[in-house]
Amino acid sequence: MDKLKRVLSGRDTEEPSGLAEVIDATSLGWGTRVKCFIACFALGCLFSFLGSCLLWVPKKGLLLFAVFYTLGNIASIGSTLFLMGPMKQLKRMFDPTRLIATVVMLLCLVLTLCSAFWWRKEGLALLFCILQFFALAWYSISFIPYASDCLV
Numbered sequence: 001m002d003k004l005k006r007v008l009s010g011r012d013t014e015e016p017s018g019l020a021e022v023i024d025a026t027s028l029g030w031g032t033r034v035k036c037f038i039a040c041f042a043l044g045c046l047f048s049f050l051g052s053c054l055l056w057v058p059k060k061g062l063l064l065f066a067v068f069y070t071l072g073n074i075a076s077i078g079s080t081l082f083l084m085g086p087m088k089q090l091k092r093m094f095d096p097t098r099l100i101a102t103v104v105m106l107l108c109l110v111l112t113l114c115s116a117f118w119w120r121k122e123g124l125a126l127l128f129c130i131l132q133f134f135a136l137a138w139y140s141i142s143f144i145p146y147a148s149d150c151l152v
Helices: 002-009 018-026 030-054 061-084 086-093 099-117 122-141 147-151
Strands: none
Touching: 030 061, 061 086, 061 099, 061 122, 099 122
16 A cells, blocks of 8 residues: 555655655654644743743842743744754754854853853843843844845
């Protein structure tokens, strides 16, 4: 039956290799991809909201905000991996049209965590969170055709 489907769909009539079978067995269906995207994106939003709430905790609030806000952004960006797949997402992230936006966004994510954990500079962590917001907005806009040209 599989051979008939391959012939009717225009695929090769040869039997798939072992690697092709593994790839087919491990790929997610569209419904599962959408569910995982929604769950991961919701988790990212929850982390960002939790970070905003923890901002008002005495002494450690700014540190907790920086960490949870960054984790929320990472989860939100990671959610798109379910829709496109990891390799396609990485190729699109480092496409020449959005290379600068990607590097700035990733740099802000890393510098926020460095300032929170290693340097222990809360003001610097807050500054990098603000820069992270703008970098993520710029990165997101780079996926809309001609939108970044309109802003510049």
